[in-house]
Amino acid sequence: MSGLLAGKRILVTGVLTDSSIAFHVARLAQEEGAEVVLTGFGRLSLVQRIAKRLPKEAPVVELDVQNKAHLEGLAEQVAEHFGPDASLDGVVHSIAFxxxxxxxxxxxHTEWESVATAVEVSAYSxxxxxxxxxxLLEKRGGSVVGLDFDAQSAWPKYDWMGVAKAALESTSRYLARDLxxxxxxxxxxxxxxxxSMAAKSIPGFEELADVWDDRAPIRWDLTDPEPxxxxxxxxxxxxxxxxTGEIVHVDGGVHMMGA
Incomplete structure (x- = not known):
């Protein structure tokens, strides 16, 4: 078997539709030789249906990152799909709310309870x-990769999700340090x-899209999650x-543009 991820075992969270970045990560990972397990939250049947659209149907494990029991049983559930010598080479964090x-x-005017939910689900998770x-990860070492949206700037209407993304970036650095x-x-x-489906829940998303149309030095396609x-x-x-502890910008170069 050849490919960038030949022989690797990868867990991918956040696959909701085949337009999501997470779905295309799972697809490319399989095409590059990896075994993939997905996690789903809420409507598992939806995730299972989307899993059938991958090159090879991937098993789906239920995971609510606010559910302690789900987290405590996660490694065991994932191991069931990889056999007696189960290990994990990669984890993709694509969770935000x-x-x-x-x-x-x-x-x-946002109350702390809502802020706490945003930070717990989007960063602490x-x-x-x-x-x-x-x-599973420490058996052979591995790579954890999270999906981010640039927290260097205050974006229109992104509000506390922007703060949560800043917390995500800091959390990643501390994990890199300690692991x-x-x-x-x-x-x-x-x-x-x-x-994507996630974008539809962000008020003012079209304003963000306009920024990329105007400022990206490399043309950005809002409908293409593959880059x-x-x-x-x-x-x-x-x-x-x-x-490790790095943030790789795949944004057409918008992050580095000045006025």
């Missing part, structure tokens, strides 16, 4: 997911906006063996 009152220009899977001695890397791909997915797959591979 903020209540509606934490978005849309309501920044000054990178830590809880990774530590839940440590029994490096186990040969586990933790990096993020900061992707440009994609018209970001390729960035994730590259970081999952052995081609970045000493890269």
């Amino acid at each position: 903020a209540p509606q009152d934490a978005l849309g220009g309501n920044f000054l 990178l830590k809880s997911l990774t530590t839940a899977l440590l029994p 490096g001695h186990k040969d586990i890397r933790c990096n993020l791909v900061s992707a440009g906006p994609i018209k 970001a997915a390729r960035g994730v797959v590259a970081l999952l591979s052995d081609w970045f063996p000493k890269t």
Whole structure:
């Protein structure tokens, strides 16, 4: 078997539709030789249906990152799909959520309960997911890759999700620090906006899209998740063996443009 991920075992979260970056990560990972397991939250039947659209149907494990029992049993459930010598080479964190009152220009009036939900689901879950899977990851070392949206700027109507993404970036750095001695890397791909199901829940998404139309030095296609997915797959591979705590921008160059 050949390919960037030949022989590797990868867990991918956040596959909701075949337009999501996570779906294309799972597809490319399989095409590059990996075995893939997906996680699903809520409507598992939907994730299972989408899993059938991959080159090889992937098993789906239920995971609510706010559910302690789900996290405590995750490694065992994943191991069931990989056999008696189960290990894990890569984890893809594609999980984010903020209540509606934490978005849309309501920044000054959002209550802590909504902020706490946004931070727990979108940032703290990178830590809880990774530590839940440590029994499998630490056997051979591995790569944890999260999906990010540039937290260097205050974006229109992104509000507390922007704060949560800043927390995600910091969480990734601390995980990189504390897991490096186990040969586990933790990096993020900061992707440009994609018209996915998640995007539909962000008020003012079209304003973000207009920014990319105007400012991206390399033309950005809002309907093409593959460039970001390729960035994730590259970081999952052995081609970045000493890269950790990094944020790789796959955004057409918008992040570095001045006025």
